[in-house]
Amino acid sequence: MAEVIDLGEYGDGFRRDPHPVYARLRARGPVHRVRLQPPDAHHETWLVVGHEEGRAALADPRLAKDGSRIGVTFLDEQLIGKYLLVADPPQHTRLRGLITRAFTMRRVEELRPRIQQITDELLDAMLPGGRADLVDSFAYPLPITVICELLGVPEMDRTAFREISTEAVAPTSEQSEYDAFVRLAEYLTELIEDKRCAGPSADLLSDLIRTTAEDGDRLSPQELRGMAFVLLIAGHETTVNLITNAVHALLTHPDQLAALRADMTLVDGAVEEALRYEGPVENATFRFAAEPLEIAGVPIAQGDAVMIGLTAADRDGARFPVPDRFDIRRDTRGHIAFGHGIHYCLGAPLARMEARTAIRSLLERAPRLALDGAPGDWLPGVLMRGVRSLPVRW
Numbered sequence: 328m329a330e331v332i333d334l335g336e337y338g339d340g341f342r343r344d345p346h347p348v349y350a351r352l353r354a355r356g357p358v359h360r361v362r363l364q365p366p367d368a369h370h371e372t373w374l375v376v377g378h379e380e381g382r383a384a385l386a387d388p389r390l391a392k393d394g395s396r397i398g399v400t401f402l403d404e405q406l407i408g409k410y411l412l413v414a415d416p417p418q419h420t421r422l423r424g425l426i427t428r429a430f431t432m433r434r435v436e437e438l439r440p441r442i443q444q445i446t447d448e449l450l451d452a453m454l455p456g457g458r459a460d461l462v463d464s465f466a467y468p469l470p471i472t473v474i475c476e477l478l479g480v481p482e483m484d485r486t487a488f489r490e491i492s493t494e495a496v497a498p499t500s501e502q503s504e505y506d507a508f509v510r511l512a513e514y515l516t517e518l519i520e521d522k523r524c525a526g527p528s529a530d531l532l533s534d535l536i537r538t539t540a541e542d543g544d545r546l547s548p549q550e551l552r553g554m555a556f557v558l559l560i561a562g563h564e565t566t567v568n569l570i571t572n573a574v575h576a577l578l579t580h581p582d583q584l585a586a587l588r589a590d591m592t593l594v595d596g597a598v599e600e601a602l603r604y605e606g607p608v609e610n611a612t613f614r615f616a617a618e619p620l621e622i623a624g625v626p627i628a629q630g631d632a633v634m635i636g637l638t639a640a641d642r643d644g645a646r647f648p649v650p651d652r653f654d655i656r657r658d659t660r661g662h663i664a665f666g667h668g669i670h671y672c673l674g675a676p677l678a679r680m681e682a683r684t685a686i687r688s689l690l691e692r693a694p695r696l697a698l699d700g701a702p703g704d705w706l707p708g709v710l711m712r713g714v715r716s717l718p719v720r721w
Contacts, residue, residue, distance in 0.1 A: 329360040329625070331371060334709075342705045345609070346651065349639035352376050358625040361634075363709060365501060372613065372632040373622070374639075378647075378663070380623045381640035386668030390614035390633055391415050397615050397630040403495070403556070406508040407515070410553030412561075412612055412670065419669060425546055426554060426673065429534040435677050438473065442681055445472050446688045454692060458699050458720035462571055465689065466717070470566035470681055478558060479530025480518065496564050497706035511560075515552045531558070558674070566678045568607030568706075568713030569598075570685045575717055576601050577686075578698050580653045587655060588694070591687055598682045599659040603641045606664035609712040611635040637663050638712060693721035 334341060337348055352359050357377025363370050375381045384390055393415045394400060404413050411422055446469060453464045467489060474480075491507045491514075498504035522533050535546060535554055546554060577584040577597065587593050614633045619626070627633060641662045642650040665672035672678070690696065696719060703716030 331360045331362050333362040335362065335364040342707065346638070346642055349376050349636060349642065350651075353639065353643060356625075357381075357623045372634045373625070373627055374610075375622060375633065375635045376639035376643075377623065378640040378643035378645060378661075381635045381637070382661070382663055382667050384614070384622055384633065384635050385611065385663065385666055385670065387620075388416075389617055389620050391617040392419070392612070392614055392670065394613070394615055396617055399615065401613075402505060403508055404553075406512045407556045408549030408553040410550070410557045411673070412557060416669070421544065422546075422550065422554070423669070423673070425538055425544070426535065429531055429538050430558075430673065432676060434477075434531070435680065438477065438677070439680060439684075441476070442469075442473055442684050443688070445469055446684050450688060450692050454721070458718070460703075461574060461717040461719045462567065462703075462715065465685065466570040466574070467563075467567050469570070469685055470563040470678075473677070473681060474559060474562040477530065477562075478532045478555065479522065479528055480532070480559065492560055492564060493706070495560060497708045497711045499707055511556065512552070515555045515559075519548065519551050519555060561672075562674050562677070564711065565607040565672075565674075566681050568711060569601065569678055569682050571713055571717050572605040572607060573598060573601035573682060573686055574689070574696075574719070575698075575702060575714070576605055576653050577690075578696065578719070583653055583655050584690075588690060591691070593655050594683050594687045595679075596657070596659070597655040597686065598679060599662065600653060600655045600657050601682075602664035603647065603657070603659045603662040604653050605712060606638050606641060606662075607712055608664065608710065609636070609638045610709050611637055611666060611670075612710070634709075635663075637666070696721045 332352070341348055353376045357375060357380040359374050359376065361372060361374045363372065375384050391397070392413055394413065401413065409418070411419060414422055449465050449468055453459050491510050494503050494507035495511060498507070519532070519536070522528070522536055527533065532555060535551060538545060577587065587597050611634065614635070616627045616629050616631045616633060619629050621627065641647065641664060644650045646661060647657070665675040699718040699720040702714040704714065706713050706715065
């Protein structure tokens with residue numbers, strides 16, 4: 328019987344900085360049985376902390392994303408519907424094929440001027456104040472504006488939406504998580520119905536409503552809602568944390584900040600190193616053993632939950648030398664911040680474009696940018712990695 332490691336015993340320190348705990352686990356082996364704290368679902372799970380093992384597990388077809396194969400259905404799926412992150416082939420293949428017909432690289436590239444315009448407008452509003460919370464003033468409004476315009480979501484109360492969205496991905500309690508998904512389901516259902524009634528439009532959600540494969544296949548109403556959920560929530564929450572974590576890492580590593588300011592061609596490397604060093608998704612969503620298997624010699628029983636530690640794997644010294652050093656010139660190839668295999672993040676090119684634009688523009692226009700106090704609380708749970716606020720001045 329495997330030893331069960333209770334991550335809750337590490338207290339608030341684990342939430343603020345889980346990396347020393349993951350390092351100690353890696354030193355003992357790449358796979359461990361751990362106990363999570365509510366409201367994280369499946370309170371006991373296998374946790375993969377090694378890079379080689381994590382990368383392989385992400386692409387292992389024996390690890391199912393569709394929990395219904397072993398009798399598990401999560402709250403989001405019950406209220407929202409089936410979507411990419413909880414589907415396996417052939418359903419996943421079908422869903423991803425339908426969205427890639429509408430969400431093309433060309434469409435992402437066409438957003439570049441608009442992303443720069445939104446960035447400039449946000450900085451125009453923020454910079455005269457001399458100090459701000461970077462999350463509220465910049466890191467949140469940029470990606471939420473981009474994804475809402477891409478999908479064709481009307482202007483909304485973004486403060487209220489941020490609360491619902493963050494509670495869905497980093498819940499503070501089981502009840503608040505349930506309430507958030509109920510409100511999201513209602514909102515998305517109304518949004519899709521409004522799109523249907525409004526007729527043809529050039530936005531992505533309208534395209535998804537109309538998209539038809541060669542064989543006549545198209546998304547059902549429930550699948551449309553699930554797709555809108557993934558694009559709207561995952562399409563901005565992760566990018567908020569990517570921008571915030573990258574700026575925080577730069578401001579706490581003056582030598583790296585100075586190197587980037589001296590040579591802005593290093594911005595791509597800075598974003599990739601931020602993804603590796605403090606990626607926006609701490610752990611991949613659950614997988615389930617569809618059959619008995621072994622990971623690094625550890626037997627996993629059929630039906631067991633498996634969680635792959637993305638940030639833990641990306642601090643594996645066997646893959647990235649001196650892994651706790653933030654180095655924007657590092658060779659980051661092979662990091663798994665966006666996942667790996669068939670579930671590799673569909674929005675990775677858009678997130679990279681937004682982060683590169685945001686960081687370059689911010690540093691160019693705020694040459695004396697510095698921290699203005701301690702960051703806010705780290706988000707609860709083990710899914711997202713980011714702070715609620717980041718006070719800065721310039």
